[in-house]
Amino acid sequence: MKIHHIGYAVRDIEKSLVEFELIGFKKVGELYNDTERNVIIQLMKNDTWLIELVAPCNENSPIFSIIEKNNNTPYHFCFCTDSISQQIDKLRSNNYVIIEPAKPAMAFDGRLVAFLYHKYIGIIELLECKQ
Template sequence: MDLKFHHLGIACKDIDQTAERYSLLGYTRGEQIFDPLQNINICFLTHPEMPLVELLSPADIKSPIVQILEKNGTTPYHTCYSVTDITEAIGRLKKQQYIVVSTPKIACAIDNHRVAFLYHKDMGLIELVEE
């Protein structure tokens, strides 16, 4: 399985405030997008010498990240890896005791590539994005 680091997902209550803090570190803010499948607002931050960062904020109280934010405040949420074949990667990770949290879906924030989320008790939440 050929995994490549893609981005770090950060759960936050307010994208504007968090993006402003990242801008002080040299990050540039991209366009904010609403993802109806995940019920979240998303904004990617870029830096010429640093990893890509994805900010995620809840669209409403039904968003999957609300409870995490209530418990932890702004916090790392997931690590994303790109893969060439998402179905094959999921199969291999399931054999390593990863649990599929979300089956492959189209991600409007990542140029309509398919993404899936998996969880492992020793790794936390990971996202796979198909190249």
């Protein structure tokens, strides 16, 4: 699968995006407050590298514990897939656990995203990128 972006957990998204701008990243699109997922998202790009800054809205946010343990850190790769349901089925049969089933994501024009975990890889995100 082709890599779409790297997810970067940050505690304070406003402060982090200023620092990413200083090292060559530019904002892509607007800041999204994804209340469905309890996260705030800002996409940024440097050349061909796309990153997704993800900050928790509150302590119930799925990335709150990641930040508490590791502070600001890259924490997932997101991969494009033509069919998210087929790819999930394939990964499930290869010992991936579904963290978050497929649902539309505000930051990606409502396209379906899902999160999975593998004990020897960690967290990955799938994004349905139909041609």
